[in-house]
Amino acid sequence: MATKAAERRLAPRHDTARGAMEPLVQESTPSMIAGRVREAIASGLIPPGSQLGEANLARELGVSRGPLREGLQRLTAEGLLISIRNRGLFVIEMTPERVRDMYLARQAVERAAAEQIHQRDPVSAGAALAKVIDVMASARDQHAESAADVSFHELLVSLAASPRLSRMHEILITETRMCIHALSDLYLPGEAVRVEEHRAIAQSFTGSDPALTDELLVAHMSDAVRRLTDGRLEPA
Amino acid sequence: MATKAAERRLAPRHDTARGAMEPLVQESTPSMIAGRVREAIASGLIPPGSQLGEANLARELGVSRGPLREGLQRLTAEGLLISIRNRGLFVIEMTPERVRDMYLARQAVERAAAEQIHQRDPVSAGAALAKVIDVMASARDQHAESAADVSFHELLVSLAASPRLSRMHEILITETRMCIHALSDLYLPGEAVRVEEHRAIAQSFTGSDPALTDELLVAHMSDAVRRLTDGRLEPA
DNA sequence: TCTAATAGTATTGTCGACAATCGCACGACT
DNA sequence: AGTCGTGCGATTGTCGACAATACTATTAGA
Numbered sequence: 001m002a003t004k005a006a007e008r009r010l011a012p013r014h015d016t017a018r019g020a021m022e023p024l025v026q027e028s029t030p031s032m033i034a035g036r037v038r039e040a041i042a043s044g045l046i047p048p049g050s051q052l053g054e055a056n057l058a059r060e061l062g063v064s065r066g067p068l069r070e071g072l073q074r075l076t077a078e079g080l081l082i083s084i085r086n087r088g089l090f091v092i093e094m095t096p097e098r099v100r101d102m103y104l105a106r107q108a109v110e111r112a113a114a115e116q117i118h119q120r121d122p123v124s125a126g127a128a129l130a131k132v133i134d135v136m137a138s139a140r141d142q143h144a145e146s147a148a149d150v151s152f153h154e155l156l157v158s159l160a161a162s163p164r165l166s167r168m169h170e171i172l173i174t175e176t177r178m179c180i181h182a183l184s185d186l187y188l189p190g191e192a193v194r195v196e197e198h199r200a201i202a203q204s205f206t207g208s209d210p211a212l213t214d215e216l217l218v219a220h221m222s223d224a225v226r227r228l229t230d231g232r233l234e235p236a
Numbered sequence: 237m238a239t240k241a242a243e244r245r246l247a248p249r250h251d252t253a254r255g256a257m258e259p260l261v262q263e264s265t266p267s268m269i270a271g272r273v274r275e276a277i278a279s280g281l282i283p284p285g286s287q288l289g290e291a292n293l294a295r296e297l298g299v300s301r302g303p304l305r306e307g308l309q310r311l312t313a314e315g316l317l318i319s320i321r322n323r324g325l326f327v328i329e330m331t332p333e334r335v336r337d338m339y340l341a342r343q344a345v346e347r348a349a350a351e352q353i354h355q356r357d358p359v360s361a362g363a364a365l366a367k368v369i370d371v372m373a374s375a376r377d378q379h380a381e382s383a384a385d386v387s388f389h390e391l392l393v394s395l396a397a398s399p400r401l402s403r404m405h406e407i408l409i410t411e412t413r414m415c416i417h418a419l420s421d422l423y424l425p426g427e428a429v430r431v432e433e434h435r436a437i438a439q440s441f442t443g444s445d446p447a448l449t450d451e452l453l454v455a456h457m458s459d460a461v462r463r464l465t466d467g468r469l470e471p472a
Numbered sequence: 473t474c475t476a477a478t479a480g481t482a483t484t485g486t487c488g489a490c491a492a493t494c495g496c497a498c499g500a501c502t
Numbered sequence: 503a504g505t506c507g508t509g510c511g512a513t514t515g516t517c518g519a520c521a522a523t524a525c526t527a528t529t530a531g532a
Contacts, residue, residue: 074310
């Protein structure tokens with residue numbers, strides 16, 4: 001594998017004109033690998049429970065096993081993979097127990113994010129969220145609808161401008177997306193209901209009503225958990 | 237480095253008597269390395285801002301650079317280290333901004349944990365927390381006092397029995413400990429006050445008063461942030 | 473004296489190969 | 503018939519070496 005070094009030296013002598021020239025921080029290879037595999041897991045391309053063969057993955061991604069293993073260690077730290085010594089890495093399976101825990105954590109993060117937004121700029125946040133909801137409302141298939149749903153919650157947390165909340169949420173959203181694909185037949189709450197739930201949350205920001213936002217968020221999460229775990233084994 | 241394989245075959249023919257025989261899950265080497273380095277950072281042995289030379293660390297820990305880098309990738313994923321390509325890994329520095337964000341995230345996690353405890357078994361949780369407070373009250377030096385403080389919050393979250401909250405909290409607690417050492421001169425709230433704040437929280441569990449717990453927790457965090465960022469640059 | 477090009481050094485990034493371990497299938501023994 | 507031992511194939515764990523890059527010191531030039 002040839003290293004891509006020539007990509008660096010471009011612009012022969014130009015001496016940084018406007019401030020528009022960024023320091024060119026290229027993320028590390030393990031980071032890119034982790035992102036790629038994470039996306040593959042979230043999108044259902046790599047199903048839950050399956051083993052990740054290092055040799056295969058390395059070949060597919062065009063890298064050696066070294067950087068690959070480093071990237072996979074990240075996903076292990078995120079709890080997305082579990083490592084069994086001398087056996088390999090496996091994608092976690094989403095049991096009802098895990099789904100409950102995941103939403104418990106998501107609730108913690110998103111409630112905190114919402115509270116933070118209310119202390120910053122709830123009105124413009126509500127407007128931004130409303131746009132995503134419009135996309136959701138105009139979604140034609142279930143896939144686009146779910147994507148908009150995810151976008152809504154990602155935007156919600158990012159509006160809190162908290163690196164740590166965002167980082168924690170990214171992991172949880174990955175699990176959520178994985179869950180959506182694995183249990184896709186359960187995750188259809190009826191288009192209208194879903195849109196309305198989200199719109200209510202957005203409007204609670206516009207109306208600057210922290211208590212209402214919190215209440216709606218809790219209800220929203222409870223609904224999702226109920227949908228995803230109903231009819232399944234081991235009730236709470 | 238000799239592999240410890242002989243630890244596996246013990247008990248010659250005994251056919252699992254009581255359930256006390258665990259599956260003996262030995263954690264992976266990168267995981268152990270991550271734990272070791274994490275502890276070194278949390279305890280202040282490796283100060284914030286310092287670079288982690290791979291060759292040195294590998295020699296000290298008695299491993300090759302491969303497993304070491306894998307372990308370090310975990311800490312990078314946790315946000316404890318930042319990676320600059322072709323430059324190396326550096327321990328993050330705790331700016332006031334970061335301290336605020338850290339406590340925002342801690343608040344999110346611990347409030348959720350507290351809420352969960354109230355839905356499970358608040359009384360026995362309060363009792364367990366009271367024991368830690370006794371240790372804190374009998375601490376002779378500042379070091380032991382801080383350790384008990386950390387133990388209190390670790391126990392608090394673990395009592396919620398949520399793997400995800402615990403995992404997120406572990407990262408945040410590491411940052412907290414690092415912060416305590418880096419700014420040790422600021423983190424002395426006066427022994428009596430600190431003990432009383434914690435005891436109030438524990439008693440709010442015993443009294444099954446979720447709203448009070450929440451309120452005390454928020455105040456507790458705000459106090460810590462104020463202490464750690466006061467007199468420092470850039471106010472909120 | 474200050475700037476700029478350059479060589480040297482140290483560190484990281486990547487790779488290929490070897491060693492260790494596990495699961496499985498086949499066969500022998502009680 | 504069931505259980506234990508053994509060899510085989512495949513995968514992971516680990517290591518050492520090489521390549522690429524960035525920082526530093528030195529030196530030539532204006």
